[in-house]
Amino acid sequence: MTVIERPPLWSRLKPWLVGFDIPLLLAVLWLCFWGLLCMYSAGYDHGTRFVDHARNMVLGLTLMFLVAQVPPQRLMAVAIPLYAFGVTLLIATALFGITKKGATRWLNIGITQIQPSELLKIATPLMLAWWFQKREGLLRWPDFIAAFGLLLLPFLLIAKQPDLGTGLLVLAAGLYVIFFAGLPWRLILPVMVLAAAGIVALVASEDHICEPDVKWVLLKEYQKHRVCTLLDPSKDPLGKGFHIIQGEIAIGSGGVTGKGFMQGTQTHLEFIPERTTDFIFAAFGEEFGLMGALALLIGFSALILRGLMIASDAPTLFTRLMAGAVTLSFFTYVFVNMGMVSGILPVVGVPLPFISYGGTAMVTLGLSLGLLLSIARVRKLVKT
Incomplete structure (x- = not known):
């Protein structure tokens, strides 16, 4: 009679745990x-x-552990399907989504309600990283234009819900990929200078632009209130x-x-x-x-x-x-x-x-x- 001895628990778990980054895990814990x-x-x-x-x-920790077992090559393979699925959900949310407190951000999938914009926080940088990987060594300015198009599509859909906070997070994640891919500084610095000048002008003209009869073209009324409240919260201490x-x-x-x-x-x-x-x-x-x-x-x-x-x-x-x-x-x-x-x-x-x-x-x-x-x-x- 042959007796098969089962390996100890540690031996069975070791292949799953090998290679984990201990400093990162300590920071997480x-x-x-x-x-x-x-x-x-x-x-x-x-x-x-x-x-x-x-x-x-x-x-979240369980998902972290499971995703860590997947090689990056396989993660790269799901970049296009995940991005396409996420954008499709955003379009479905715009058409059939549930509106709460004036924002259409949730989608009823039968068993529960989901917020598809959260998926794009991962899917968008994943898609852009795939895009630049496929063009490694052959990057030209049309490739960067296409990358901005891939980024702006989910950002605009999310901003329209409206959910500017999540939209800005998706935008930032995509911009980081484009920056690391080699976006020239001659294109980055002018934008940074204009942004700094805009902030200074905003603070300097706060008394005028925050008047009730002044309309902001690019932002909704509640977004204008948020910015004006930041500049002077004491104007509405019991409200905004x-x-x-x-x-x-x-x-x-x-x-x-x-x-x-x-x-x-x-x-x-x-x-x-x-x-x-x-x-x-x-x-x-x-x-x-x-x-x-x-x-x-x-x-x-x-x-x-x-x-x-x-x-x-x-x-x-x-x-x-x-x-x-x-x-x-x-x-x-x-x-x-x-x-x-x-x-x-x-x-x-x-x-x-x-x-x-x-x-x-x-x-x-x-x-x-x-x-x-x-x-x-x-x-x-x-x-x-």
């Missing part, structure tokens, strides 16, 4: 710790927010400026060390709007203070720096572009969220990765991290 801690405090009396956040985090003012009060009252875990008065007396989603950094700053914010920034900085290191050492143009775009997208999330809560950027509804509540955002986060880990695994396996 550090941020997950703070995310759970903050959500417990901000959301313990807010229904099942903490339990749901923990579930979403497990789902309430979010910014309360966020600044909460962060400022935290001081150096914070008021303590679950001791935030602005948070638990419900002065902070959206305290478990977009404005959770205000609740975090109130309870953990400057030291807590620095601990959070250290985690994000470690994640971003490690991602850029993975991008710089990636074996192919596709993997370099994708890793660079995904990494700088994390930077965009963090900068925009902390900036809007602190009163230096308009309120655009961008979550803080790992910290803010949101199932779709956590799924997107897990997919993005899985892409980074997949690229890091290939790099390590090639070296060995």
Whole structure:
């Protein structure tokens, strides 16, 4: 009688775990710790927010682990179908979508409602990275024009919903790919100079352009209110400026060390709007203070720096572009969220990765991290 001995559990799991980037995983776990801690405090009396956040985090980490097993070559193969599927869903949302609070962003697929724009945060840079990989060594200016066309299509569809916050995130992710692909500085610098001049002109003419009878051609009325509120929140302290003012009060009252875990008065007396989603950094700053914010920034900085290191050492143009775009997208999330809560950027509804509540955002986060880990695994396996 032949006895077949089963290999130990570690031997069976080792092929799945080999090549994982430990510094990146440590940064992720550090941020997950703070995310759970903050959500417990901000959301313990807010229904099942903490339990749901923990579930979403497990789902995101599971997706991260599964996507990390997929070689970048296979990820490249799904670039066109994923992009086409995402754009099709955006068109379906425009035609048949569900409208909530004046925005048509959700699509009913029978078993649940989805927000297709979240998919384009991954599909758009993936498609652009595929585009430039196919033209490696043969890039000409028509290729960059075509790339901008591929980027503007989902951006305009998302902005029309309207969802300018998500649209700008998709736009930023695509622009990072185009920049890393070799967009000439002579085209980048004039845009940066014009943007800086526009910001200065906006601030200088705030008294005139924010008058009620002045119409902004390119932005909707609510978007005009957001910008004008940023310039002077005190003009509408109980309306449009309430979010910014309360966020600044909460962060400022935290001081150096914070008021303590679950001791935030602005948070638990419900002065902070959206305290478990977009404005959770205000609740975090109130309870953990400057030291807590620095601990959070250290985690994000470690994640971003490690991602850029993975991008710089990636074996192919596709993997370099994708890793660079995904990494700088994390930077965009963090900068925009902390900036809007602190009163230096308009309120655009961008979550803080790992910290803010949101199932779709956590799924997107897990997919993005899985892409980074997949690229890091290939790099390590090639070296060995």
